Amino acid sequence: xxxxxxxxxxxxxxxxxxxxxxxxxxxxxxxxxxxxxxxxxxxxxxxxxxxxxxxxxxxxxxxxxxxxxx
Amino acid sequence: xxxxxxxxxxxxxxxxxxxxxxxxxxxxxxxxxxxxxxxxxxxxxxxxxxxxxxxxxxxxxxxxxxxxxxxxxxxxxxxxxxxxxxxxxxxxxxxxxxxxxxxxxxxxxxxxxxxxxxxxxxxxxxxxxxxxxxxxxxxxxxxxxxxxxxxxxxxxxxxxxxxxxxxxxxxxxxxxxxxxxxxxxxxxxxxxxxxxxxxxxxxxxxxxxxxxxxxxxxxxxxxxxxxxxxxxxxxxxxxxxxxxxxxxxxxxxxxxxxxxxxxxxxxxxxxxxxxxxxxxxxxxxxxxxxxxxxxxxxxxxxxxxx
Numbered sequence: 001x002x003x004x005x006x007x008x009x010x011x012x013x014x015x016x017x018x019x020x021x022x023x024x025x026x027x028x029x030x031x032x033x034x035x036x037x038x039x040x041x042x043x044x045x046x047x048x049x050x051x052x053x054x055x056x057x058x059x060x061x062x063x064x065x066x067x068x069x070x
Numbered sequence: 071x072x073x074x075x076x077x078x079x080x081x082x083x084x085x086x087x088x089x090x091x092x093x094x095x096x097x098x099x100x101x102x103x104x105x106x107x108x109x110x111x112x113x114x115x116x117x118x119x120x121x122x123x124x125x126x127x128x129x130x131x132x133x134x135x136x137x138x139x140x141x142x143x144x145x146x147x148x149x150x151x152x153x154x155x156x157x158x159x160x161x162x163x164x165x166x167x168x169x170x171x172x173x174x175x176x177x178x179x180x181x182x183x184x185x186x187x188x189x190x191x192x193x194x195x196x197x198x199x200x201x202x203x204x205x206x207x208x209x210x211x212x213x214x215x216x217x218x219x220x221x222x223x224x225x226x227x228x229x230x231x232x233x234x235x236x237x238x239x240x241x242x243x244x245x246x247x248x249x250x251x252x253x254x255x256x257x258x259x260x261x262x263x264x265x266x267x268x269x270x271x272x273x274x275x276x277x278x279x280x281x282x283x284x285x286x287x288x289x290x291x292x293x294x295x296x297x298x299x300x301x302x303x304x305x306x307x308x309x310x311x312x313x314x315x316x317x318x319x320x321x322x323x324x325x326x327x328x329x330x331x332x333x334x335x336x337x338x339x340x341x342x343x344x345x346x347x348x349x350x351x352x353x354x355x356x357x358x359x360x361x362x363x364x365x366x367x368x369x370x371x372x373x374x375x376x
Contacts, residue, residue: 045211
């Protein structure tokens with residue numbers, strides 16, 4: 001169970017970092033486009049916020065799992 | 071022969087914050103009042119540029135005084151300062167939470183867990199701010215997001231570093247030079263991020279206030295002049311009454327008085343539209359009489375015959 005918890009936590013945290021990076025790249029691409037695609041900009045912002053939130057939740061979970069005594 | 075007295079037991083060595091020497095040095099080099107005035111004036115200029123820029127005017131033609139700029143600063147800095155105070159309180163609450171975690175989990179576990187959370191989150195926030203510095207993202211992100219992300223990310227990373235260092239390195243009464251340089255870099259980044267955020271906010275507030283001022287203009291203005299002024303614009307009508315005995319033979323209807331600034335009137339045509347309209351800056355000396363007509367009356371749009 002502990003290993004499974006650790007893997008899940010790591011997956012959430014790593015997925016969050018990955019999503020944030022993808023969102024940031026998408027945002028840069030959208031910002032440089034002329035005209036700005038409002039729909040794509042919404043998607044990029046959503047991916048960034050989701051990625052950041054997943055990073056917070058995932059790393060907090062990972063921190064709790066990995067620092068537990070025993 | 072008496073034995074020498076044992077030296078007094080020294081108390082526990084405590085960490086001295088490396089931020090203190092940085093603050094002392096900055097305080098010695100820069101007079102706080104001078105710096106504060108310069109900052110207020112800078113933000114006031116940003117506000118004025120945005121306000122008058124919305125009308126297509128450069129503030130330098132309006133004889134604005136330092137006081138005019140500083141008054142705009144109050145409006146521009148009120149909310150950012152409130153937000154900053156709230157953010158500082160939130161960070162202090164976070165610090166208190168870490169303290170409780172240390173009591174509950176033990177220092178080692180609490181610090182490892184906190185660092186594990188803060189480093190990736192702080193790095194992501196710094197990355198967002200850094201990308202926005204290189205490639206402006208203000209077309210797709212709210213203008214306050216990049217500077218806030220940069221400042222907050224730096225603070226989180228610095229706090230994580232501080233926790234890690236406090237747990238792993240022995241306490242020293244004097245901070246090392248590298249720690250002082252680190253503190254100076256962190257302080258500089260946070261101050262620059264704040265500067266970036268407040269400058270952007272001042273410009274946004276200036277444009278917003280200009281939009282409101284134009285939207286709330288109700289009355290009309292009729293300019294009387296001895297000379298032909300050739301005022302033109304959507305809705306502006308010239309009436310010339312050049313008969314004998316006319317004190318002010320030229321009259322201009324269809325204007326609105328926005329403001330008097332120094333020795334100039336700033337007038338807008340009644341049909342002025344943002345980004346495409348012309349604002350009229352008229353020297354007071356050229357206006358022999360100015361009739362102000364209340365809004366909502368037929369007179370506002372009427373053109374009086376000779």
